[in-house]
Amino acid sequence: MKLIRTEDAVGSVLCHDITQIIPGVVKDAVFRKGHVVTEEDIPILLSVGKEHLYVWENQEGMLHENDAAEVLRQVCQGEHMEASEVKEGKIELAAQTDGLLKIDREKLHAVNAMGQIVLSSRHGDFPVKKGDKIVGMRVVPLVIEEEKMNRVKEICKGGPVFKILPYRKMKAGIVTTGSEVYRGRIEDKFTPVVKGKLEELKIEVLGNILCDDRADMVTGAVNEWIRKGADIVVCTGGMSVDPDDRTPLAIRNAADEVITYGAPVLPGAMFMLAYKKRCGTQNCDAGEGDIPIMGLPGCVMYSKRTIFDLVLPRIAAGERLAAEDFSVMGEGGLCLNCKVCTYPNCGFGK
Numbered sequence: 001m002k003l004i005r006t007e008d009a010v011g012s013v014l015c016h017d018i019t020q021i022i023p024g025v026v027k028d029a030v031f032r033k034g035h036v037v038t039e040e041d042i043p044i045l046l047s048v049g050k051e052h053l054y055v056w057e058n059q060e061g062m063l064h065e066n067d068a069a070e071v072l073r074q075v076c077q078g079e080h081m082e083a084s085e086v087k088e089g090k091i092e093l094a095a096q097t098d099g100l101l102k103i104d105r106e107k108l109h110a111v112n113a114m115g116q117i118v119l120s121s122r123h124g125d126f127p128v129k130k131g132d133k134i135v136g137m138r139v140v141p142l143v144i145e146e147e148k149m150n151r152v153k154e155i156c157k158g159g160p161v162f163k164i165l166p167y168r169k170m171k172a173g174i175v176t177t178g179s180e181v182y183r184g185r186i187e188d189k190f191t192p193v194v195k196g197k198l199e200e201l202k203i204e205v206l207g208n209i210l211c212d213d214r215a216d217m218v219t220g221a222v223n224e225w226i227r228k229g230a231d232i233v234v235c236t237g238g239m240s241v242d243p244d245d246r247t248p249l250a251i252r253n254a255a256d257e258v259i260t261y262g263a264p265v266l267p268g269a270m271f272m273l274a275y276k277k278r279c280g281t282q283n284c285d286a287g288e289g290d291i292p293i294m295g296l297p298g299c300v301m302y303s304k305r306t307i308f309d310l311v312l313p314r315i316a317a318g319e320r321l322a323a324e325d326f327s328v329m330g331e332g333g334l335c336l337n338c339k340v341c342t343y344p345n346c347g348f349g350k
Helices: 041-047 065-076 105-112 146-155 190-200 215-227 247-254 307-316 323-327
Strands: 002-005 018-022 026-031 052-055 062-064 081-083 090-095 099-103 117-121 126-128 133-139 143-145 162-166 171-176 204-210 232-236 257-261 272-276 291-296
Touching: 026 041, 062 065, 062 146, 065 090, 065 105, 065 117, 065 133, 065 143, 065 146, 081 162, 099 307, 105 117, 105 146, 133 162, 143 146, 171 190, 171 215, 190 204, 190 232, 190 307, 204 215, 215 232, 215 247, 232 247, 247 257, 247 272, 247 291, 257 323, 291 307
Parallel strands: 171 204, 171 232, 232 291
Antiparallel strands: 002 052, 018 026, 062 143, 081 090, 090 133, 099 126, 099 162, 117 133, 257 272, 272 291
């Protein structure tokens, strides 16, 4: 910083806020640090008693906070995001589309561990809507070493820290299990709940097939939806250890790979995820063409938020989940069943 006469400050960058105080009216910054002084600003600065100012003195090897924020934007901003104008050394990114937020946590932690640099974001692996704020970024000091920002670039090379996966156009088939529903003894209240959650993510629901508790019948229904072009198959009910609950066996018989039967999430511990290869597609061997088959426990029918809400957005965004994705869900996996549900703006799944 250097100290100069206010009248000589035109074109200089302020190193501190200039506060205006009018008793009973206002106490606020009339100019923020980082502001570039103009000719019109001089009378205002003098009127608040500022005859001298601290301004930024350009030094080789140092970056102003605004320039440093731009470096952070470059390494953070992925597709489907828009950046705000830099203000007081800070830039924010917002979503341009509905989708799933993905974060390269290794890069995020490494940058924040450097000190004097702030990347503050919402949680990854959760849905965002168009316009949602994703992350705010800035450096703490007014000026920072250019070499330090070059290290940020090196840490973050190979891809952005943040990206949004838009939801894919997908079709789903529902398999409704249970002899009591199949024989018309009770009304099917499970399928409408599942249909609503699928449609929230713009997934086309092809319909539902009613089955009793026979495993071969459920397996046949799963395979029928796949033959009809379903990208996702959801089986409702029959997921407990009761001897009449055969849905897990039916899913195993229909699938090529079982990822998990059980998850450290309440409600939703008896959830099942498996995949069946979509043979004949270009990505069949790579796994990207695999069709997820989900077994939903009864809690999905009556609990507002469950394991299904944590998994479905990731499936809808085209992610292929592994066992490790479920093992880390234990911390934050307990829904507190709040009287007023604010999900996803809560701790569930985080």
